[in-house]
Amino acid sequence: MSLNEVLQPMSLPAWLVALPLLAAGLSVVMPRCSVWTAFFSAITTPFLVVCLGREIFFHGSIEIHVGGWQTPLGISLYADGLSTAMLGVTALVFGIVTFYARPYFSGHAVARHFWPLWLFLWSALNALFLSADIFNLYVTLELLGLSAVALVALSQTGDALTAAMRYLLVSLTGSLMYLMGVAFLYAANGTLSLKMLAIVGPASPSVVTAFALMAAGLIMKSALFPMHFWLPPAHANAPAPVSAVLSALVVKASFYILVRLWVMLFEPSIPAIVAQLLGILGMAAIIWGSVQALLAERLKLLVAYSTVAQIGYLFLVFPLSLLPQVGKTAWQGGLYFLFSHACAKSAVFLAAGTVIHTFGHDRINELHGIVRRLPVSMFAFGLAGVSLIGLPPSGGFIAKWLYLNASLSGGQWWWGVLIILGGLMSTAYIFRFFSRAFSHSEEIVGERPAPRGMEWTAFTLALCSLILGLIPGSVIKMLEIGNPF
Amino acid sequence: MTVPNMYALVGVGLLCMGLYGLVMHSHLVRKILALNVSGSGVFLFLVALADQTPGPTPDPVPHAMVLTGIVVAVSATALALALACRIQQVNGTLRLSDNEPE
Numbered sequence: 001m002s003l004n005e006v007l008q009p010m011s012l013p014a015w016l017v018a019l020p021l022l023a024a025g026l027s028v029v030m031p032r033c034s035v036w037t038a039f040f041s042a043i044t045t046p047f048l049v050v051c052l053g054r055e056i057f058f059h060g061s062i063e064i065h066v067g068g069w070q071t072p073l074g075i076s077l078y079a080d081g082l083s084t085a086m087l088g089v090t091a092l093v094f095g096i097v098t099f100y101a102r103p104y105f106s107g108h109a110v111a112r113h114f115w116p117l118w119l120f121l122w123s124a125l126n127a128l129f130l131s132a133d134i135f136n137l138y139v140t141l142e143l144l145g146l147s148a149v150a151l152v153a154l155s156q157t158g159d160a161l162t163a164a165m166r167y168l169l170v171s172l173t174g175s176l177m178y179l180m181g182v183a184f185l186y187a188a189n190g191t192l193s194l195k196m197l198a199i200v201g202p203a204s205p206s207v208v209t210a211f212a213l214m215a216a217g218l219i220m221k222s223a224l225f226p227m228h229f230w231l232p233p234a235h236a237n238a239p240a241p242v243s244a245v246l247s248a249l250v251v252k253a254s255f256y257i258l259v260r261l262w263v264m265l266f267e268p269s270i271p272a273i274v275a276q277l278l279g280i281l282g283m284a285a286i287i288w289g290s291v292q293a294l295l296a297e298r299l300k301l302l303v304a305y306s307t308v309a310q311i312g313y314l315f316l317v318f319p320l321s322l323l324p325q326v327g328k329t330a331w332q333g334g335l336y337f338l339f340s341h342a343c344a345k346s347a348v349f350l351a352a353g354t355v356i357h358t359f360g361h362d363r364i365n366e367l368h369g370i371v372r373r374l375p376v377s378m379f380a381f382g383l384a385g386v387s388l389i390g391l392p393p394s395g396g397f398i399a400k401w402l403y404l405n406a407s408l409s410g411g412q413w414w415w416g417v418l419i420i421l422g423g424l425m426s427t428a429y430i431f432r433f434f435s436r437a438f439s440h441s442e443e444i445v446g447e448r449p450a451p452r453g454m455e456w457t458a459f460t461l462a463l464c465s466l467i468l469g470l471i472p473g474s475v476i477k478m479l480e481i482g483n484p485f
Numbered sequence: 486m487t488v489p490n491m492y493a494l495v496g497v498g499l500l501c502m503g504l505y506g507l508v509m510h511s512h513l514v515r516k517i518l519a520l521n522v523s524g525s526g527v528f529l530f531l532v533a534l535a536d537q538t539p540g541p542t543p544d545p546v547p548h549a550m551v552l553t554g555i556v557v558a559v560s561a562t563a564l565a566l567a568l569a570c571r572i573q574q575v576n577g578t579l580r581l582s583d584n585e586p587e
Contacts, residue, residue, distance in 0.1 A: 073545070073546070073549065135550055135553075139553060139557065142557045142561065146560065146561060146564055149564065149568075150564065153568060153571070156571065156575065157575070158572075158575045158576045161568060161571050161572045161575055161576070162572065162576065162581055164568060165513065165565070165568050165569070165572060165581060166581060168561075168564065168565055168568065169507065169516060169520070169565075172520050172561055172565075173504065173507060173520065173523075176500070176520070176523050176524060176527055179527050179554065180500060180527050180530065182550075183527065183530050183531050183534060183547075183550075186534060186546070186547065186550075187534050187537065190537075190538075192546070
């Protein structure tokens, strides 16, 4: 088989799932080579995503039937602009964090278990974004949940184990409710394919029941207020590279499924009041998450509560997209939010991990003057903070700008007020940490120096969240391919 | 009421019972069992769906879903039990304490 055959466009989606999966298998069998298989995957997978992006950019979205088996019994993979953009941000974050994880875990016994789970998680995410039917989405959700829980439990402290258990119970309950929704949709329409479901007729009671079950399950998994209780302990107690991808990508995966289902299936048959309700929960998440972040004593807990708040912004997309004539702007804003938050939040978690690595703790009140020891990490934290707050020229700014546009021209200005208020609150919690980090202090006790690789990978991700603010045109053009909205 | 309809109703009932058990019990093994009861409820509902199609042969798609679902449920239960064992060893209890870390 020549390289040309391997890389023919129709097999690219299959390789995106298979490559990290093969690497994961290899690193189970040969733990000594696991770092190198992970590096191999971290370089080749982004390359494959670029090839796929080029392909769909010129020839439109593609669908393949794996192994030649047609639906309903075969598995199909589907890539349009939205899924390719999600694959792209996954490849970017995973690719960079992999290089952070090597110095972070060097010399630790848990590294042996980390690499295979890491690659399994990557493969599950890729499969999820490429799934073309609702049952396949269930399977990939479960794969994602199981590998994420195992990664949270990795440090094996009492707190981490309890957090992982709570996460597992929530995750399994959410998946079961989602699966029950799948059963109701299948009972009503006799098909599992997203594309076929999109063209079936008017609303029926079973479609509404299916929506209620699926939305409840996916909200639990995306940690929208008030189902966010499991997130802060799980994300704060996980090792830093794991927290980074959990906040950046894993909670977004269930949000992605909800968006897909909403746009393709449910929007016509569900009353608009439900979208308003999702927006109100998002509003509560922004306020509650920001207040908790302001009160947090530990840096990682602060960052985790910031994630709770930022997830609230994502759910504002549902009421905003229903406004007349600005629907598309709202979707672009929501997804821009997702991408820039993915880069910024992973950078912040990596910088927080470097702080713990260097000083042995992350108690905010005892971190005076650390900027002199960790200048690059604190610079990364600051750049990512610019995007989290939503200042120009960052990805977060573009997202908030699109949201504000949608809310003002759609006539629902109160969402705009909330977005500005949320930005002010994130400024407050980021500067609460900075006022300590940049304060003058005579003695700084650091147990060990931070490896340069850990500092610069965080910086690269933070830089990506800024660069997203400079290229909105091309990202939005990418999202339009295949007309996902 | 037809027999498949009854199975479907029992399935929904089991799902609700399991969710109730999951929320109400604090012992981890009981929680894990409750999740398995819920899972069986969903699977029963899916099997009952297979009878919807006209003709004597049942629809194979729900069966394929249940088989996959069982595989997922077994691995999830294994992970949950392994975690519960570690929690017992490290924390000395099989309950999740309610006080969040600081």
